[in-house]
Amino acid sequence: MLAEFLQYLIAGVTIGATYALVALGFTLVYNASHVINFAQGEMLMIGGMATVALLALGVPLPLAIALAILTAALLGLLLHRLAIAPARQADVVTLIIITIGAAIFLRGIAQVIWGRDYHSLPSFSQPEAINLFGATMYTQSLWVLGISAMVVILLALFFARTAVGRATLAVCMNKRAARLMGVRVEWVLTLAFTLAAVLGAIAGVVAAPITLTSYDIGIMLGLKGFVAAAIGGLGSGVGAIVGGLLLGISEAMTAGYLSSDYKDAVAFLLILLILLFMPRGLFGSREAERV
Amino acid sequence: MRLEVKGLSKAFGGVHAVDELDFTVEPGQIYAVIGPNGAGKTTLFNLISGIYRPDCGEIRLNDERVTNLPPEQLAARGMLRTFQHMQVCMNMSALENVMLGRHLHTVRGFWSALLRLPQLRRSEQACREQAAELLEFVGCHDYLESAASALPYGALKRLEIARALAAKPGILLLDEPAAGLNTTETAALERLIASIAADGITVVLVEHDMKLVMSISEQVLVLDYGRRLAVGTPTEVRQNPDVIAAYLGG
């Protein structure tokens, strides 16, 4: 019984950590610019696929991962500089559609360059699975959890301790005030998009040995990440992490104990209930309206 | 329309913007609220007009308790207002902005809108004419069909007043109507406020322009740190030692 529960928990937490990283990317961009960046899932795909491609070229794994993350970072930067910044006067919905265009574009490029096949990435360490109180755990799960935790801590330190991080927070809170304080808002926005891309790519790379990867994997994982962010209140970092884990665990538990047909529905039902009864999400902040 | 405020308080993060405030505005009065910056004047307006919810206290309109009612319901009871930082729909024309003010007095049923029934067409035509009249009344006849975004600052201020008047107010709250206006415009505004009051509409205004306040108000309320410093006729207030201290000494 306990072993079964533990098995579901491990599965849920592993995939949940991936969702959380993607959700953090959504949150970062949303806070800075109020844009829901639908190209976030594609960054995850780029992370995984670029690593696979570089490995195939004979690049050693750590270098391949670094280069893949760098590629995603560059794409995130370009996405903001070339697509979002030129249209900064536009309605938020318009910017969202631009990110959808970017997502389709990136998927299109990936499909042309890397084809439509699924690829697997080798596990980072051996053996691939270990036994834990009767439940089996991928060692890769440990990588996923460890790296996610590390990323979250680094991110927290970045926002709390560095001048750039504080400037980003200032922009998130009030763009105009930040500008008056001398923060270069455009620069900070670019940084937010770049960081979000890095988060996505990291999620894509560490999860790929478990999830496999392909040019269109970003659609589903991106959507799940967005859902996780929504559960957390869209705009709260803690919310994104909790939302991601909650989503992953609820999926695994539902698939195990209840109905696997409706395991995805549970997550979305969660959103509806949270919105109806806790309208600001679990961790959404209350904004005072100023007149 | 009579406005009564009792024990009204509102704090933002420990700072008492409005603190245990009491006052009464009698029907037909021109009532001014003055005070140094940060005295809580705009917060007071936002509380009275239902944009903020008070922490405690009571607001009565013609003896009806209206505390915590949302702005749209206060408007339906005859309380209208303008804003210090203007709230004009820049995506609409000047005329449409005023027509918006007549919202409560137009035929606006769902089916009559859906099918564009004759009664709605007639009501819209009347609304358009009345809005045009009001724009002329406030002196904006040059801008009838202009986009609101094309109006100069002074005209926008008057547009806001016209919009409020369109809703047939019993009481009108004006938040710094003279801010940013030159002397000619201020003089025109003074005449406008006087003629509004002459129609029997109670006027409450927050204003920095002391000349304007002293020449048209019947009662003046002086606020300091959210509290009542003094209240009385312009002459009384001007001679009140606390007021002099706050304005000159502070």
Place this chain on the structure above:
Amino acid sequence: MVIPRWIPGKVSGMPLLIAVLLLFPLTTGNEFHLDIATQMALIAATVVGLNLLVGYAGQVSLGHAAFFAIGAYGSAVLTSTYGWSAVPALLGSAALVAAIAWLFGRPLLRLKGHYLSMATLGFGIIVAIVINNEGWLTGGPDGMAVAPFSIFGFELSVFDDYTLWGVEVTGALLWYVVAAFLLVVAVWIALNIIDSPIGRALRAVHGSEVAARVVGVDTAHYKLMIFVVSAIYASVMGSFYAHYTGFITPELATFEHSIELITMVVLGGMGSTFGVIIGAVLLLLLPQLLADFQQYEMLLFGLILMLTMIFMPKGLLPTLCQLFTRVLDRSRLSARRRDET
């Protein structure tokens, strides 16, 4: 002073739309072209309804495809499985959709921000999952066949030929006429709503919600009203779409389909009724045009979407209208200068 209005006046837009719809079948005898045009008209009508919500009330629904799908599956199941006739089935589905929209919209539309979009996202995906899973009712992922639209014993199938008043017409042409008529009605109703105190109130929400509220506009009420209306639009068009294509699959309810509908609105121009029709037409036409590029189709589609929105952030029609009025102003100005000299 010329106001660059987003909506080309009712006077110019409506006759133009009717003229285009009337002339189109005269220019082609090709059933494929009629087929595409019929689908375009039905989708465009859906998008005209969605635009009321997105373009005017400023609320984004990420689950509008679900309403479309409930309309489609409602009609399909009630007619094919339960033997209802088409009209009550259509009305029944629309009533169900209206009830759902009201139930969700009421608490959510009182809040500001992206709450409606998140709730509709969740709702939409749940609907897609249910349709996919409940195969006994919906045919599951394989989809289900839908009976032709019938009214007063007259069965309108795209695959039959008819003789009306001695004239031979194909079912495809008849369906085109029906779809075109539906589009005109949809536009007429939308324009009526926009050009009424309700529409003014909604536009005010976009301009300044506070301003609208302090003059007595119950903005939450109107947002809810328009949310329900736009959901009914989607449901009704979904019903017709199901009868027209004769075969529906759960893809109608997917998140991708919802996104597609929103994209049509934004591409054509939020708040521009005729603009969003152009948006719908283009977005349905684009894959047909790009089909020749094979594996570059997706890449090009994304690129075109991105570039259009970057360079025409207000959408196609409003941008073009602005350009047009600017040129007009300039020529008028130069004409005046000529007069003066």
Place this chain on the structure above:
Amino acid sequence: MRTLSRTPARTLARRTLALVAALACGGLTAPLLAADPIRIGAFVSATGPASLLGDPELKTLELYVEKINEQGGVLGRELELIHYDDAGRASEARRYANRLLRSDRVDLLIGGSTTGTTMAAVPLAERAGRPLISMAGAIEITEPVRPWIFKTPQTDRMAAERVLEDMQQRGIERIGLISGTDSFGRSGREQTHAIAADYGIEIVADRTYGPQDTDMTSQLTRIRNTEGVEAVFNFGFGQGPAIVTRNYAHLGIELPLYQSHGVASDRFLELVGSAGEGVRLPASPLLVPDALPEDDPQRPVVQAYKEAYEARWGESVSTFGGYAYDALMLAVEAMEKAGTTEPEAVRSALERIEGFVGVTGTFNLSPEDHNGLDPSSFRLLEVRDGRWHLVD
């Protein structure tokens, strides 16, 4: 777009212009009836969730249309392949099928890759009176028989029969079923439920996973913990079954694992690695061409197809490409048999094809059977040492 006969760029420009003219301004643009090649119209799911099916299908069609034209075409005429990608969406499939029939005026349709895309196009083909050869599995495509509709893959029922038969032989009585929630998995699940009792087999656990899911350990744990399960059968295609297989191995489940023909490509072996050891599945002999007996009539056909495909595209064959090969070859056979491309003649010629050896199996079509395959055309394979082996 059209393979051969015109330079792609000019074709593209002309077709784009024609479509814009017709749809935007409306011009009379009946396609030019040029030197009359035989037009084969194809709509496949080359992208989207079913691209694992559509991609090899399209590549096969392109390859063999080229080959046939090099060898002088059919009835002395060239073949012209006009193909569109429906991305797995039924509404797109419907649009493209209509475009192929009405604008491109094809003589015969091949497609779609999935049951949904096929069924959306079926009424159009029937209305236009053009033969349609589907590459999708579900039994409902050809049952009941529709005059113009044919299909090349075995039905999913046959796959289920083949697996259940093998289980019965091994003495397995209680199984756990896991399947994808896509069209392929759903339909397979239904068929398995429908016939399991015929083989004395009881399905004691029944779980599903989404086509895009990335982890199935919960479902598999549930199945493992269900009392009495003696084997597990997974009905799905795409990456899902690969993940199931990997999870299965990592969970250390010792029971026999059966897959469906949805994973029958060498790609599956690459994805699952050592986790795939012992997996059994029904598949076309395409995967084990050299293991077929010398006298098997399919041996040369399968060997030739595999060789040609892998040489041309540099990737391994899958069962799905074989469906496209059979569809095209059946069409060619029927046209040659009829001596014309007149649709009704081709249709009735198709119904008269007997003993036609394809990649998937030997086809015996008739007016009552528009599929023409029997379950024995499925060979049972087992993965051993990372390679496919025939189970005797």
